[in-house]
Amino acid sequence: MTDFGTGVATGKIILMGEHSVVYGKPAIALPFKQAQITSKVFKTDNKITIDSIYFKGLLEDSPDELYGIKQLINIVLIYLKQPFFGIHILIESNLPPQRGLGSSAAVSIAVVRSLFDAFKVELTHDRLNHFVDIAEQIHHLNPSGLDATTITAGQAVFYHKDLGKSVIPLKMDAVIIVADTGKKGLTKEAVTEVRKLWNDNPTVVNPIMDRLEQLTNDVKIYLENNEVLRLGLAMTEAHQLLRSIHVSDDLLESLVSVALNKGALGAKLTGGGKGGCMIALCKNESQAIIIADALKDAGAIDTWLYNLKEIVT
Numbered sequence: 001m002t003d004f005g006t007g008v009a010t011g012k013i014i015l016m017g018e019h020s021v022v023y024g025k026p027a028i029a030l031p032f033k034q035a036q037i038t039s040k041v042f043k044t045d046n047k048i049t050i051d052s053i054y055f056k057g058l059l060e061d062s063p064d065e066l067y068g069i070k071q072l073i074n075i076v077l078i079y080l081k082q083p084f085f086g087i088h089i090l091i092e093s094n095l096p097p098q099r100g101l102g103s104s105a106a107v108s109i110a111v112v113r114s115l116f117d118a119f120k121v122e123l124t125h126d127r128l129n130h131f132v133d134i135a136e137q138i139h140h141l142n143p144s145g146l147d148a149t150t151i152t153a154g155q156a157v158f159y160h161k162d163l164g165k166s167v168i169p170l171k172m173d174a175v176i177i178v179a180d181t182g183k184k185g186l187t188k189e190a191v192t193e194v195r196k197l198w199n200d201n202p203t204v205v206n207p208i209m210d211r212l213e214q215l216t217n218d219v220k221i222y223l224e225n226n227e228v229l230r231l232g233l234a235m236t237e238a239h240q241l242l243r244s245i246h247v248s249d250d251l252l253e254s255l256v257s258v259a260l261n262k263g264a265l266g267a268k269l270t271g272g273g274k275g276g277c278m279i280a281l282c283k284n285e286s287q288a289i290i291i292a293d294a295l296k297d298a299g300a301i302d303t304w305l306y307n308l309k310e311i312v313t
């Protein structure tokens, strides 16, 4: 089989504003270029088949985890005026799934890009966002759109679900460690539980969301002005606020403590929480390598380094 369409998408890291973004507050997220998903489309003479980490076989027999993708492929093929037949889709990934790194949005984006590439139809940003939104609504019920926006933008974004995004140039002298707890993050459950907490205790939760909003607005300025120490303090405070709405867990807590004890300038969970990943801010790469090793000793199954200064080529 030769492929006739390819689509690639990176993951994303939320620097500030997870959960509060759902309540109309701003968030800042970065594309996670160290890991990506590739979707390849092949021509066949059979019903549609798929090969992914979740499932290999006829798309019509795929499990619930792939329901959003199944619907997405259906809708995209209708848009492209193609039959629901005669293709095989291979999804390859080095982006760990369900870790708050945006893998579900990334799979959708890679698949849509590969189908448009296969049928040689131009894909606009708006069209891509429209299709990915459909799959994300199925996956996450009512997502803020932050993941899809960051991944399609491919740049650091300051995002508001009603006001849209602006791009933030990255020019900070610092390195972030992304550490994977190895535990699947439960974004949908976390978002649902925070919603319940907010409904039951608005007078407690609203000020927390307001403070997260303030910190996110401050962090935009810190990024613009290369204020690394203030960024670190804001990240750690955001983590404490997220813990107070119960989206942290024991391993995230212990990795955040280890990072701070080893000299990280700030540390927090990233993404939906309840498992998934944490991030730690370091002053340079050599400090980041030492702290990343300590995080692995403390239970992280993988770590990546992320330079906050964009290398202009």
Ligand code: MEV
Binding pocket: 014, 017, 018, 019, 020, 021, 022, 100, 102, 140, 142, 143, 144, 145, 146, 147, 187, 191, 271, 272
């Ligand atoms: C998920 O990556 C981030 C959350 O804020 C949910 C959302 O934005 O839809 C927890």
